[in-house]
Amino acid sequence: MNRLPAHLAALGGWRLWATGAGLGSLATLALPPWNLLPLLLPAVSGLLWLTAGRGPRAAAFAGWSFGCGFFAAGLYWVGEAMLVDAARHAWLIPFAITGLAGGLALFPAAVMACLSALEASGAVKGAAARLLAFAALWALVEWLRGWVFTGFPWQLLAYAWSDVAAMRQVASLVGAFGLSLLTVAIAGAPVLWMANRVARRIAAGLVAMLALAWGWGELRIDAAPEAVGGARLRLVQGNIDQRLKWLPDNRLEVLRSYLRLSSAPSADGVAPIAILWPETAVPFALAEDEAGRQAVMRELPAGASLITGIQRFETLPGDERRFYNSIIAVALGGAIEAVYDKEHLVPFGEYMPLRGILPFDRLVPGIGDFTPGPGRVTWRLTGLPPASPLICYEAIFPGAAVNAADRPAWLLNVTNDGWFGLSAGPPQHLAIARMRAVEEGVPLIRVANTGISAAIDAYGRTIGAIPLGREGVLDVTLPPALDAPPLFARAGNALALGLALMTLAAAFALRCRAP
Secondary structure (H helix, E strand, O other): OOHHHHHHHHOOHHHHHHHHHHHHHHHHHOOOOOOOHHHHHHHHHHHHHHHOOOOHHHHHHHHHHHHHHHHHHHOOOHHHHOOOOHHHHHHHHHHHHHHHHHHHOHHHHHHHHHHHHHHHHOOOOOHHHHHHHHHHHHHHHHHHHOOHHHOOOOOOHHHHHOOOHHHHOOHHHHHHHHHHHHHHHHHOHHHHHOOOHHHHHHHHHHHHHHHHHHHHHHHHHHOOOOOOOOOEEEEEEOOOOHHHHOOHHHHHHHHHHHHHHHOOOOOOOOOOOEEEOOOOOOOOOHHHOHHHHHHHHHHOOOOOEEEEEEEEEEEOHHHOEEEEEEEEEEOOOOOEEEEEEOOOOOEOOOEOOOOOOOOOOOOOOOOOOEOOOOOOOOEOOOOOOOEEEEEHHHHHOOOOOOOOOOOOOEEEEEEOHHHHOOOOHHHHHHHHHHHHHHHHOOOEEEEEOOOOEEEEOOOOOEEEEEOOOOOEEEEEEOOOOOOOOOHHHHHOHHHHHHHHHHHHHHHHHHHHHOO
């Protein structure tokens, strides 16, 4: 075992790249839907050994190789979207996956290059200082990845705790980025056991910190009050094949499927007060068709309103049109009570960056690019507590799920993961969105076309779910929000960033204790 660090540090060329990519793939297996959490130990420790003693350029290459394996293994399902219209887009699959993985891998490369530069300058010296600096830099770069080029904070290492309810509670204090900081430090602890006495003491302290956090999380869940009765909701999962949904001959049948599921009697006899359909649920312009909305409402259970994802448009002077990916709330009688337009659009899916330069159009067919909405809003709908509507991957951004000045009582996330089939993408998306409920201290109601639709309480516990790839409905009572917002909901990502900077300062302070 003592020879392993020296062996990894001596690797070069393709062996270095292959080893780094393999370690990155191991790290991915610790995340949903695999949840093989112990694999983070060899993955993170191996990366630290692999980059030990290397200059910034070689360390950056090792970090990039790690990122290539990490993101290629975790985001392979992006290629599924290109099989929906395989004749037009299948040729893009190898370019999309390798390009996405290689681009995102620049972030781990930056971490390792910075760490190597700090070591070369003498600011970081010794195994303990190196691990703390690495954990701090990793958390900071994860945060950076959340907003650079519109942001893509997928595969945060915090989500390795997705199956551990107690550790998820830490996100209520420091958010996903803060939990990543702790996760990386713990995962690199084996490196310290092979170093000096000071390093071993710090490793023991990290293990104690993990035990403390875990125990606190268990106590928090045990002290959670019993849920009280709230609004009765029906989540409808149509499970409509994305390849068939927009064909003209199928449009009416898609609508009939949603109406059939929505009007089915509830198992316990309690009627819903709101029916929830997913993102772009039906291929009709319901926002512009009052008669159509009235016809739909007549088919729903008596007294129930409808909240559904749609595509809508606005006509501007000169007959110019703007297109939006939206959610509308339809009141009894068919009147539109509220509209939310998606703010955070998906590159290549909802708009085309570098249009006119790249040799292809966006992957989702349409007349033009979508227009972004104005940002976070809080809905106040008849008969329902205040809600924060989120469309698709808007739920993946820590600290950006609610309007802090007008706090909601629940998160409503409509999505269409049908583009990604039965791959790892949909369960990853659910696990990521679930963390927002813990961070904000409010329940999450998630409605997906092909799944996974679910009701999550304010502690991140699943109240009910419809499995991936199945048609069905889920009748749930909306869980309550916490009486007081958790620390993260009040402080946001500033606390996690502050902790990362403090950890980096601690690493600098430890250089005088290095062997």
